[in-house]
Amino acid sequence: GQQLNQSPQSMFIQEGEDVSMNCTSSSIFNTWLWYKQDPGEGPVLLIALYKAGELTSNGRLTAQFGITRKDSFLNISASIPSDVGIYFCAGSHGSSNTGKLIFGQGTTLQVKP
Amino acid sequence: DTAVSQTPKYLVTQMGNDKSIKCEQNLGHDTMYWYKQDSKKFLKIMFSYNNKELIINETVPNRFSPKSPDKAHLNLHINSLELGDSAVYFCASSQGRGNEQFFGPGTRLTVL
Numbered sequence: 001g002q003q004l005n006q007s008p009q010s011m012f013i014q015e016g017e018d019v020s021m022n023c024t025s026s027s028i029f030n031t032w033l034w035y036k037q038d039p040g041e042g043p044v045l046l047i048a049l050y051k052a053g054e055l056t057s058n059g060r061l062t063a064q065f066g067i068t069r070k071d072s073f074l075n076i077s078a079s080i081p082s083d084v085g086i087y088f089c090a091g092s093h094g095s096s097n098t099g100k101l102i103f104g105q106g107t108t109l110q111v112k113p
Numbered sequence: 114d115t116a117v118s119q120t121p122k123y124l125v126t127q128m129g130n131d132k133s134i135k136c137e138q139n140l141g142h143d144t145m146y147w148y149k150q151d152s153k154k155f156l157k158i159m160f161s162y163n164n165k166e167l168i169i170n171e172t173v174p175n176r177f178s179p180k181s182p183d184k185a186h187l188n189l190h191i192n193s194l195e196l197g198d199s200a201v202y203f204c205a206s207s208q209g210r211g212n213e214q215f216f217g218p219g220t221r222l223t224v225l
Contacts, residue, residue, distance in 0.1 A: 033213065042117075042203050042216035043156070086154055099144055099210025100169055103156040 006089050006104030013079055014112050021087060021107040022073040029091035032065050032072040033101065037086045046087075047074070079111050116140050117217035119204050125223045126194055134189045134220045136204030144168075145187035146205040146214060147179060156203070162187055163210060191222075199224045 006023045013019060023032070031050055035043035047058050049065035049072060056063055062075045072089055089104040117138045126132055138145060146169075147159040161169035162181040176192045187204060204217040 031212075035216075037154075040219075042205075042218050045213055045215065048213045088156065090156075099146075099161060099163075099207060099212070099214075100158050100171075101214060106154050 004089060004091055004102055004104040006107055008107060009105065010108040010110070012110045012112065015079060015081060017079055019076040019079055019083070019109060020073060021089075022071060023089035023091070023104045024071045025091055025102075026070070028069040029093060029102075030069070031092040032063070033090045033092070034061075034063050034072070034074045035088045035090060037088065037106075039085075043088055076109075079109075081111050081113050084109055084111050117204055117206055117215055119202075119217040119220050121220060122218065123221050123223075125225065127225055128194055128196060130194050131190070131192045132194060132222070133191070134202055134204075134222075136187045136189070136217060138185055138204075138206040138215075138217075140206055140208075140215065142206040142208045142215075143184055144207045144210055145181065145184075146207075147187065147189050148203040148205060148216075150201040150203060150219070152200070159202075160187075160189075161210075168210070194222075194224045196224050198222060 004023050034046045037043045047063040052069050053067045054065040060077045086106045086108050088106050090101040120135045144163045146161045150156050159173045160179040165181045178190045181187045201219045201221050203219045205214040207214045
């Protein structure tokens with residue numbers, strides 16, 4: 001089946017540093033989504049991308065939809081301790097399909113104060 | 114104010130039992146989903162309903178049966194529970210297919 005390769009698997013950084021993570025796919029997606037999951041909670045949507053090349057920001061977070069439609073990245077600037085969690089990318093083929101989301105394996109972020 | 118809610122939050126049961134997990138969304142969405150998250154945190158779609166019609170069934174054992182009494186509810190019933198069913202189950206909803214999905218808080222199922 002389809003797979004998304006998300007990297008890195010984990011990151012341990014100092015507070016204030018910038019973070020970058022990415023996802024690549026073997027096939028094209030129409031939608032890329034980025035989620036964050038805190039321990040014991042459900043994934044929370046951070047950013048949604050709908051067009052190839054689109055660059056979208058949400059506070060200190062910036063995500064881009066790759067022009068090949070097979071990749072996406074998420075940047076977090078000036079990290080703070082509450083950024084700790086697992087970040088997931090997810091791809092969808094859009095409304096022409098069933099709406100099924102394919103998830104990456106997740107990037108676990110730890111921030112040292 | 115909870116957008117997508119699930120009950121129970123935790124479920125501990127013996128092998129062979131039958132159990133249900135309930136999900137409700139108050140976002141007015143027409144599509145609801147069930148996902149399973151394994152011990153390695155991998156999230157995988159199980160089912161999706163659009164306007165009470167099943168549109169995704171991802172090769173899930175037929176011991177798992179979703180039921181959607183109306184657009185705001187999607188329940189998951191599991192028969193003859195097995196050890197491998199232990200996982201966190203998430204309900205999600207969206208307006209239309211292929212759009213942003215909003216997740217519930219999850220139900221941690223432990224089968225002993």
